[in-house]
């Protein structure tokens with residue numbers, strides 16, 4: 001069974017409140033999502049393996065550390081996942097970025113895949129799939145299936161807000177993928193929106209609707 005980590009860092013929680021607020025306009029929403037994504041990237045990379053190396057300072061040699069292990073690949077789920085990419089790249093600038101385009105059919109709520117472009121060295125990377133919203137879980141489950149089908153194995157899922165229904169579906173279908181969120185909200189409404197949530201993440205990020 002995968003684990004669910006809720007990032008309760010005060011800065012993340014503070015910014016999330018403004019992200020949720022209906023008074024927050026597109027420009028500010030975008031900036032806040034970017035900032036929270038960077039803070040979440042700091043937390044999610046806490047367990048990256050290190051290797052000991054020797055470095056020579058202007059004064060002496062010493063033992064120090066560099067990141068070891070596989071390189072990172074980020075995979076935003078289009079569109080809304082794009083809003084978190086730059087924030088994460090501020091901390092992991094060498095990450096390669098793949099894209100999986102999915103939209104949720106408004107009637108069936110099932111994901112429809114329309115685009116996939118991933119780094120060519122997929123087997124040499126650990127992946128972080130990014131989407132602000134984990135609602136029914138259909139989109140994240142489909143995106144991760146798509147990624148695994150093409151050879152990815154070590155995958156984490158990072159979202160701003162998750163519904164219990166989405167977490168349950170993810171844990172059933174991808175028990176190997178840990179989930180990192182800023183909040184687990186109460187429930188889904190009849191249209192599959194997270195309550196209280198933040199509304200439609202893609203529309204709020206890009207000013208559509």
Ligand SMILES: O=P(O)(O)OC[C@H]1O[C@H](OP(=O)(O)OP(=O)(O)O)[C@H](O)[C@@H]1O
Pocket residue numbers: 077078079080081102103104105109111131132133134135136137138139140166192200201202203
């Ligand atoms: O867990 P689910 O029930 O699948 O819902 C979550 C998905 O819905 C939203 O995308 P949307 O379909 O609105 O596409 P968009 O990002 O292009 O707006 C969101 O960004 C997730 O990808």
Ligand SMILES: O=c1cc[nH]c(=O)[nH]1
Pocket residue numbers: 080133135192193194195197198199200201202
């Ligand atoms: O609450 C939700 C659910 C799905 N997609 C969103 O953008 N928001």
Ligand SMILES: [Mg+2]
Pocket residue numbers: 080200201202203
């Ligand atoms: Mg949307």
